[in-house]
Amino acid sequence: MLMRAEQQISTPHVSGDASQAPRSVSASKPLSGQHVLLTGVSGGVGVDAARALAEQGATLTLDVAADRALHQAIGEMLVVTGATVTLHHHAFSGRHDAMAFARSVCARGRLDAVFNFTQVEAEADNTWATSTDVDDLVAAALSPAFAITQVVANRMALTWREGLIVNVLSSEGPLDAHQRLAFATAKQALAALTRDQACAWADDAVRINAVAPRTTLNPGFAADHSKAASAADIAALLLELATSGSRLTGHMLDAEGAALRCAIA
Numbered sequence: 001m002l003m004r005a006e007q008q009i010s011t012p013h014v015s016g017d018a019s020q021a022p023r024s025v026s027a028s029k030p031l032s033g034q035h036v037l038l039t040g041v042s043g044g045v046g047v048d049a050a051r052a053l054a055e056q057g058a059t060l061t062l063d064v065a066a067d068r069a070l071h072q073a074i075g076e077m078l079v080v081t082g083a084t085v086t087l088h089h090h091a092f093s094g095r096h097d098a099m100a101f102a103r104s105v106c107a108r109g110r111l112d113a114v115f116n117f118t119q120v121e122a123e124a125d126n127t128w129a130t131s132t133d134v135d136d137l138v139a140a141a142l143s144p145a146f147a148i149t150q151v152v153a154n155r156m157a158l159t160w161r162e163g164l165i166v167n168v169l170s171s172e173g174p175l176d177a178h179q180r181l182a183f184a185t186a187k188q189a190l191a192a193l194t195r196d197q198a199c200a201w202a203d204d205a206v207r208i209n210a211v212a213p214r215t216t217l218n219p220g221f222a223a224d225h226s227k228a229a230s231a232a233d234i235a236a237l238l239l240e241l242a243t244s245g246s247r248l249t250g251h252m253l254d255a256e257g258a259a260l261r262c263a264i265a
Contacts (some may be wrong), residue, residue, distance in 0.1 A: 011032065012185055014132065027204075029055075029056050029057030030056050030057065030242075030243040031053060031054075031056040031057045031242060031243060032058075032124035033057070033059075034057070034058050034059065034112040034113065035058070035059050035061070035109060035110050035111050035112050036058045036059070036061070036111070036112060036113045036114070036115070036242070037060075037061045037062075037063075037105055037111055037113070037114045037152070038050055038051050038053075038060065038061070038062050038063065038114075038115045038116075038117065039061060039063040039090075039101075039114070039115070039116045039117065039144075039145070039148060040063060040116055040117035040118050040144075040145070041062050041065070041070070041142055042064070042065040042066045042067070042070065042117070042119075042237050043070070043116060043231075044231035045168065045170055045231040045234050045235065046062075046064075046115075046117045047070070047073045047077060047211050047231075048231045048234070048235035049076045049115060049117075049168075049234070049235040049238045049239070050062060050074070050077060050085075050233055051080070051081060051235070052235045052236065052238070052239040053238075053239060053242065054078075054081040054085075055081050056239065056242075058083075058113075058198070058242075059083070059084060059154070060083060060084075060085045060086070061085070061086045061088070061105060062074070062085055062086070062087050062088065063088045063089075063090050063101070064087055064088070064089060065089070066089045068251060074087075074162070080132075081122055088101070088105075089188070090179065091111075092144040094143065094144070095143045095144060095147040096147075097144070098143070098144035098147040098148050099147045099148070099150075099151050100147075100149035101148070102147065102148040102152055103151055104212035106151065106152060106157070109180070110159070111152055111155065111156065111163065112161070112163055112164070113163060113164040113165070113166075114148065114149070114152050114163075114164070114165045115165075115166050115167075115168060115238055116144075116145035116148055116149065116165075116166070116167045116168065116169065117168045117170065118142065118144070118145050118170075119141065119169070119170055119171065120137055120140050120141045120169070120171070120179075120182045120186045121137065121140070121141065132230040133183060134182050134185050134255060135185075137182050137186075138179055138182065138185050138186045138189050142167075142169075142186065142189060142190060144192065145167045146167070146193055146197070149165050149167065149197055149208060150197070152165060152195065153165060153201045153206045153208065156206050157201065157202065157204035157206060162205040162206070162207075163206045163207070164206075164207045164208075164209075164241060164242060165197075165206065165208045165209075166209050166210065166211060166238060166241060167190060167194065167208075167209075167210045167211075168210070168211045168212070168234065168238070169186055169187060169190055169211070169212040170212070170213065170234070171183050171213065173206075175244035180210070186212075187212050187252070190210050190212060190252065191210065191252040192200070192252070194208055194209060194210040194250060194252060195250045198249040198250030198251075199250065202249060202250075207246075207247065207248065207249040208249055208250065209248060209249060209250070209252070209253065210242060210251070210252045210253070211234060211237060211238065211252075211253045211254075212252065212253075212254065213234070213254060220227060237253060
């Protein structure tokens with residue numbers, strides 16, 4: 001099912017198997033009444049995170065790719081959770097485009113938490129591996145997320161609302177040497193930007209953190225995925241950040257396997 005952009009969706013009544021019927025949102029759930037924005041949702045990590053947040057009572061706004069399979073997964077999530085979700089289809093062409101989108105979402109009401117999902121789009125076996133090429137790739141990946149971070153943090157501060165912003169960097173499948181270089185550079189940049197923004201907004205009670213899986217290089221330059229985080233691992237960690245009441249800010253979390261072993265201070 002293909003859902004129209006900026007469409008608000010309420011789960012219809014589902015007859016038959018009661019296990020598939022929508023569940024009502026209980027006021028006792030940790031995120032009841034909270035409004036959460038997820039941007040860059042394009043695969044399993046974003047959908048798993050949306051499901052986990054919805055199950056805890058959050059009202060969701062999703063910026064998703066125009067992909068039929070993705071919409072089907074979101075529809076299935078709605079049936080199970082009984083959530084109400086507003087969908088946007090927005091392909092950010094750069095920093096200013098992302099800022100305009102964030103302002104439009106903020107103008108429609110409160111936001112309690114934001115999760116920005118991004119990937120470094122580096123081609124396999126490419127010969128571009130100059131520092132300028134890598135920097136350009138990293139900037140293209142991170143600029144929209146941090147434009148949204150700045151707009152939303154400012155909005156939270158102006159409305160005297162405590163908030164959480166998490167930027168999530170992920171990769172798909174085995175990475176070759178060039179892709180690992182781009183991903184590792186992006187992780188370093190993400191960590192530095194996260195610390196900078198966390199310090200800038202700390203006095204306004206806006207917490208800013210980042211999540212990215214650990215990357216490991218073997219002697220033969222083969223990717224080691226024995227400790228790679230699954231989509232469920234990352235979603236569980238994001239939910240923990242959203243519900244734990246933690247004051248943690250300015251941190252990069254690796255989200256390797258068994259993410260819930262991480263102690264959220």
